[in-house]
Amino acid sequence: MHARRRFALRATVAALAGAGLMSAATVGAQEVGAATADVPAASAPSNAENNTARASADRDAAVVTVTGTRQAAQSAQAIKRNAEQVLDSIVADDIGKFPDKNVAEILGRVPGVQVIRQNGEAGNVVIRGLGGITTLYNGREMFTAAGRSLFLADVPVAMLQRVDVYKSQGADMVEGGTSGVIDVRTNRPFDFKGAQAAFNVRAEHRDKADKIDPNVSGLLSNRWKTAMGEIGLLGGLSYQRGRYHDETAFVGEPRTIDRGIIGAPSMGRVMSGGDRERLAGNLSAQWRPSSDLELYAESFSTKIDHDSQSIFFVGDLPINNPGSTVTPMPGSNYLGSISNPNVNTFTLSSTQARRDDSETHQGAVGAIWKATPGVRVSGEVVRTVSKYSQKNPILDTVMNMSKAINAEVRDGGGYLEYPGTDMTDPANWTMFALFDNHNRSRGAATDWRGDVAWTPEADGFFKELSVGARHVQRDASFVHELNGYTAAPNSFTPNAIKVTDFPGLNCTSPKTGGNYGMNQFYAPCRDYLLDNTGAIRQVIKGNPNPQPDNPLSFYSDREQSSAAYIKANFGFDAWSLPIDGTAGLRYVKTKQRISGFSSTAGVVSPVTVSSTTNDVLPSLSMRAHFRQDLIGRLSASKAIERAPFGDFNPGLTLFPSTTTTLATGTAGNPNLMPQEARNVDVALEWYFAPAGSITGTLFQHDYENYLRRSARPETYDGLTYNVSRPYNAVEGKLKGAELAYQQFYTKLPGWLGGLGMQANVTWMDGGLAEADGTINTFAGMSKLSANLVALYEYGKWSGRIAYSWRDKFTAEYNYRALPYNIVVDPLKTLDASVSYKLTDKLTVTLDGSNLLDQSYHDYHSVPELPRDVRRYDRVVGLALRWRN
Template sequence: MFQYKPSLLTLALVAAGASMYSYGALAAEDAANQKAEDESIEVIQVTGIRRSLQESQATKMSNSSVVEAISAEDIGKLPDVSIAESLARLPGVAAQRLDGRANVISIRGLGPDFTTATLNGREQASVNDNRGVEFDQYPSELLNQVVVYKTPDATLMAQSIGGTVDMRTISPLAHGEQTIAISARGELNDLGALNSDSTDKGYRASVSYVDQFLDDTLGFAFGYARMQSPNQEERWQAWGYPELDYDSSKPNVLGGAKPFVRSSELERDGFLVVLEYQPNDQFHSLLDVYYSQFNDQQQLRGIEIPGQWGSGWANDGITAVSDDNGLVTQGIINNAGVIVRNDVNTRDADALSIGWNNKYIVDDNWSLEADIALSKANRTDIGMESYSGTGRGNGNGATDTLGFAYQGDGRYQFTHDLNYADPIVIKLGGAFSWGDPVGPSSQDGFINKPEIDDELKSMRLAAEYVLDSGAVRSVQFGVNYTEREKSKLDQGFYLTLKDYPEMLTVPAKYLLDPTSLAFFGMGDMLSYDSLAFYNDGNYIETNADSVDLSRATNSWLVNEEVTTGFVKANLETEVFGLPLSGNIGLQAVHTDQSSDGTAATVNALGKVEKTPVTAGDSYLEWLPSMNLAFEVAEDQVVRLAAARTLTRARMDKMNANVNFSYTETPSAGNPNWSGGGGNPQLRPWLARQYDISYENYFADQGYFSVALFYKDLENFVFDQHSDFNFGELFPEKSGNPIGDVTLPQNGNGGYVRGVEATVQLDFGYFVPEMEGFGMYLSGTYNESEVKETADSEPTTLPGLSEKTFNATVYYENSGFQARISSRYRSDFLGEVTKISLQRENVNIKAETVVDAQVGYDFSESGIEALYGLSVLFQVNNLTNEPFISYTGDDQRFVRDYQNYGRNYMLGVNYKF
């Protein structure tokens, strides 16, 4: 790899234990030489933001691949409140927010499906429906470094087309000293408690302990982090924007809306244990165990208002008062019926990761490595809808005259006449005829109960042979085997009051103080504890999969067995007088995949018939890679990289489910069978990617880099028509057994390309009077073209923002610390939750999120009694940036406008 020349300052950081352990990169002989280096190094105290930036820069400099890194300011102190937010500040990385917090990421314009997450080099199971890891599941307090690999090498077992995010825990032996660190922060949301059964206050707390025993041959680290974080939200949500009176010559008008307020309390507990043993220079063993438990409780209350799409069944239609450039900006909904919603969402999830790594140096030339790991994740959701209104079914009960006016930012303000907080006026029951599970208009609510289980086991055996001379420094080779099983059980139930068909006055014991909907003009609304009402057995439940064809094919099981053989030659030589380092390698990846699912259809009685289905496929792919670094001048390097990369298909697309219909006498030219489903034979996305970058490291805490990348996508996944042999499932049926189904399939590819630039400056390096001031800036431009066929229009890639910018300006001196950070992301296609907790892609508007913090470290105060104590004040979402999604190309057609407010945190840290 690129052999940069570290200064005394950088070496001091390593000696102080700031370096983090990487299983795939740290050679065993480094530890043997460390003690000799420690004795000769003058220890220079570097802390806080500058320490983090210097460590990250050192990682980027020394890695043979193109990487970005985040390092902890100190033990248990990564620079942001979550891993996802820290990642979003890196060049070429962008985060998507969920409920106000950064959640999943895109790398170089490719969405979360194209990103792989590892912990200490091992791929992680995920709690979502696919492979993408939700990074807010990992407490930042338990991680010491995160490295993003933008180019792979042959020893990177979990590569992906977008990139690989490797989260790393501490090495207690490399840390080198006994340390105990504790932290606590109080948290406040400035929107206040929007629901009476919620809170706007929370806290975060953590404790870390690192020690060494048996003459520094045994190391131990323990960490625990707890978070109880409040989140409040005012959400404007629209159904859509049809033409007024369904006439294309008329302007668009609000089709309907479901505005609500959401209060949530996120609780997360994380545990980390690391045990490290190195009795001599030859043998090294490390065991790490990580566990997190995640619980999110959300109360959602609002009023659903059918607009133009409710004409004829919920109201008498809209009278337009004014319109502007094709949009009705003011109008009246006449004789309007609405539905009052008291909904609840809960999520219980946990993740477990266990890894055991052993290295043994046989002699001067040979070393061996064995690694085994287990990663498990499971999730149980509840998404409950509880309905109330003035009468049961369409056209019954008291109505209202609703005025509405466009506010210019996508939201609407309403006027009304009814008192929606009056329990005499608003009663439990289905105000609209949305479903008939046990009788006419008998859907009084709905509850979704999906469950996800994901288990991933891996084993790696590897060896390295060091050559005595020549351009090839060493050769690494081995085999990695993984088994993964992921399942989804999707359960949903229609809810009907036991007193049906009567509407029910909310019993007093469930009533809560009214919830204010003043943010869109509807005043107070009736609020009650709907989950407690459900848990007390007040509803009749009807399983949706007995009457809903799509629900019957939402559950699945996917199995994968992947065997990867790899070889990598590490290079170190000169070319035309320029030092050259890097590697050339090859992976052979064999995959055996299968899925258990269901074939479902509706019989003549209107009931769903289900038949088990199992299918799968196997394949072999060859993945060459090359990473070269030329030191064109002192501390200046040009990197060239090329690779063929692979990202496995979404697991919810690989299921064997199919729903279909059978017609004994179809119309001319049409098949007897038709339907749609998943594809257990779906192959991975593949790409050939090329990178060139220039990096200039002019100081320990200063560098400039620019990079160009091109990803030639060999294929992409599209929903396409295909033939399916239904005769194998239903041989007793007459007619042609070959039917037409719509399945996800590998289609044509395209490209993603872009440019990245980064500059990191310590102003004191140029002007001594500005010692302590610095900044970190980066920007990325991406573009793509992917087509289903050669003649089709380009497809918008999920997760691709054309432009992203990040800026951090800081001051750190004499114990004082201040920082303000901003991240910008242009419009992109993102994945969000829709009805029944299903996922869909929507257009998300550009956003700029700003965070800030100030603090003081009393270790530099001269007060001995306060040594190790520091205080910190943080503000997240300082400018109260909303999250906005819209439909079509007109950004006035807002689907979601989510206002989260600001979160304030005040805390203390103590290390001794």
């Protein structure tokens, strides 16, 4: 009987949370209280769609704000423990207080999640080695411009309550994301007892950029009881500035050079940097006119202004030149070093200037109504608009003079120097070519959903039955410039255009932090290119006007998706073993109409393609409660992932070869099928303490119609182009295991009792079956990754040290259509933060990221043929945080 009562409590609270009738803060309070009492706690929100309102519990219910490192870990553990699906959650230590700056950086410590850092922050996120992630904001689909998902680095942590990473999906969840779903959750006014205020001021220093930048955020919230019912309002605002510096020393693609030695014909640098400003805000209003009805409205907006540059230096090596000395690596035929005392090889410095402007806005209104004691009805309308534009002038300059050159493969990278030549002197450089580039994209969606849930009065097999429907119309468009490339007149002659004729144009590259040989070189100034593009156009093209749009690059896609689902929550005892779970079915019908342009024999004509797909997505998730603290879990589901909108573009764009670029092309495939995944997870979870657990998960994903873009030679009008297109691979398979451990050592004496640890490791294997029967592992997938986090909270002190590691992986197969793959060496990062409470309301925090100054190193199939050594900023921040 005691077991049955525990099971009934679980099922009741799970039903309330799943229906959105309990706030996340209430769920957290129940979780903490129940876990402390060693009783299974409230369920985490059971889905990403049915709980979008996340309304509070009944008016008189107590709301407890969970704060502190240990309590946040405890709450996250309870969410994982009681969730219907396989998920991991990260909960804020305090209001919006995370040890990282944006959502992407937070996720790097979740089991099975891997991130890549660039442009001064973590940005690219994969789950279990793969992309194809659906991003949600409070359970609603969210995206950036014409993309399928939200760029997670654009969401500041200041407004977050928690982040949920779903690795399995239920019938009531928004379809999409064959590898997983990331749901970003923010605070709402009913999450707090009353008035709440929090402000954070942070300054951060980046060592390679040598800049100090501000990060300011604030939140105000309150709730009132009025004659019209209870009303709550919340507003949050965040401003971030980040000036960053990334640097790359590269070695060109391998080929056979002097005396049959395999090596690169060129080496160089890429010095990237930028000035990025992000402004984000959110508003939330809740109104409960009675205990049975809640109405809400909320919005989120983010605006990013980003000026950046990539300064390329390309130095051709004196292969097959008289007087060159070529030395192979000892015992091999790979290039070790090459030098020439006086040679005039091709030497280029190019500044790719970018001015990016991005805006994303989402607004939602909805209601939850308890129609009868057993029936709940909810509905919501969402409007999302996002736009992006980029101005991207690229100016190539060259040095035309004889000089000494020394180059070698050193420490896994390229070392290049020009003894006796001032590479920074503008007098040595002339204009070579202009790429007059621009692009813009836009996305918009109107999304409606409605749900009805029925809880039977009798405690039988069925605990809850729910049905729902969703309809969304999504529009996406994109276009870029026509024929951006123009060669400068009179190159390599005495009449070449001198860069010194434009005094504001001439800069010097930043100094390199690594030892790659030549430390600085001449480079066109980014700001001059952006602000005076017309002057450069005039001298190279003969007119100051920008290039028109390329019709072959344009596409406009309207996608209408209608979905309906039915789901049942059930529970029963099997030979005294309590078992609960959900079973459901989701039906999705998608209509797509894409318009673009195509070219036949040089004639450009419009083309429109329409298609319709129907998908049936079953799901089953079950939990077996072997003991009060031991849970077994089985989840099986089918998921689909639609191709990126640009992949459907019917147009073909060809780029003829130039002195510095190969002949290439891009094209879409309007007849692409959705990628399908059949996913199975089996887990065993032992929760031996409120914030202590050991969990293990075995998973397998079987893919059909796997989406992949690859470049293959294609011939048009007698010329061969390396054309990149999306393809549906035949099939793929991914299997793996996750093991995670968490514990606070509270029984240790004194200050040692504040110690805690989180550790996880993920192993993966699998790949795609190629047409010839061979199997290649998934690009971007590390077979092994691990995280180790040391936690501490005692008295006024708290802190953490987080170490992340991922094994080597193949980033790209058949790089540039050559018989080489790009392989990335293992990546290691170390981040840390420490906080001290000056008063009950004021906390100071010192944090650092990339403390190991980890370099990114990749190579062409074998380490003796390196490609890039990339180094990023080490960041140290100091913050003051106040809350009432």
